[in-house]
């Protein structure tokens with residue numbers, strides 16, 4: 250679906266994401282967050298989620314990069330006519346030329362009009378390069394399967410808090426288009442779209458973990474801040490040692506605190522209690538795996554659809570609550586998973602005990618390596634980093650970083 254607005258000065262076109270663009274989005278996102286990108290795992294559910302729109306920015310008639318799953322490492326080169334500036338129409342002609350030369354291979358996706366720039370390098374999955382100029386050389390390539398990639402930006406907007414808040418997520422711009430203002434234009438477009446479609450939205454919220462500058466603090470209010478502790482381990486290896494580790498801890502004087510798993514029907518009763526919202530949650534907000542939700546019944550309805558585990562110290566009067574999201578795969582490697590645990594409350598001993606509880610809940614059945622992110626009160630970071638490394642034998646994957654929950658008026 251094509252969205253109505255276009256942005257002439259940036260030559261950007263906006264569309265709603267569908268399954269069709271998934272490979273392009275993956276290609277564009279390559280390397281984001283050092284292999285820890287959540288979007289490949291979330292994309293398919295995001296595009297179907299009610300109240301969410303995933304917006305793609307496409308460069309209108311501009312140079313695009315192309316990847317294709319071409320097994321050969323050959324280089325295809327076209328000889329040159331100098332000073333060619335490409336416009337859409339010309340480029341299509343040029344693409345047909347290329348297509349003719351590749352007639353032994355499967356057809357190009359001609360639904361998307363490509364425009365190939367003179368001297369553009371486009372890389373194959375096997376690392377080979379194509380180099381375009383204007384005329385074909387005598388060289389005949391082996392069976393390539395080119396695919397066109399011209400999506401250059403993505404942002405998701407998700408309406409939460411009973412229609413009062415837009416949650417902005419997933420922002421990314423293709424590496425070769427960064428630093429040209431694309432993110433700014435995409436953000437502004439999404440905001441205008443939200444204002445038009447959801448007039449009840451009052452504020453925009455987002456979470457970030459990059460360094461914020463004075464400009465950001467002018468633009469946003471900080472609603473909450475959590476420290477991020479990132480550790481890694483092998484799931485089955487840890488599971489096989491966990492009982493012994495806890496025994497050894499107890500012998501050394503560690504006294505596990507009581508921890509209780511909330512059943513689905515118990516969550517609302519505990520979480521919506523006024524004392525829990527104001528004393529345990531950061532600024533009355535449930536932050537679940539980077540997504541902030543006000544602690545309201547409507548948001549708990551949204552959260553109920555996810556496979557979440559709430560653990561508290563005492564159901565009748567919780568002082569610490571932890572929320573784990575089911576592990577999901579990340580691009581770091583075939584057998585790598587992300588386990589995210591949000592921690593609310595300040596009592597260190599409870600946090601340690603609840604971490605062990607979540608590991609026991611989430612590790613069985615998981616084959617592979619885990620990057621585990623704990624989002625917690627910044628003052629707990631150091632002690633928890635030591636506990637993870639020394640007591641549990643986990644490897645620290647990153648030093649101290651912070652997750653900011655930011656808000657601005659719409």
Ligand SMILES: CC(C)(COP(=O)(O)OP(=O)(O)OC[C@H]1O[C@@H](n2cnc3c(N)ncnc32)[C@H](O)[C@@H]1OP(=O)(O)O)[C@@H](O)C(=O)NCCC(=O)NCCS
Nearest residue numbers: 281420421422426427428429430431432433434456457459
């Ligand atoms: C961050 C990124 C999207 C910026 O893209 P860009 O097109 O180079 O950015 P622009 O030149 O349009 O300028 C940046 C604008 O985006 C904003 N911005 C930068 N980083 C941002 C972030 N992490 N979250 C939200 N907004 C951000 C800036 O404040 C600026 O806004 P302004 O136009 O109101 O001043 C891009 O570098 C990228 O894709 N990085 C990898 C993925 C990533 O880190 N995404 C952030 C998700 S939290």
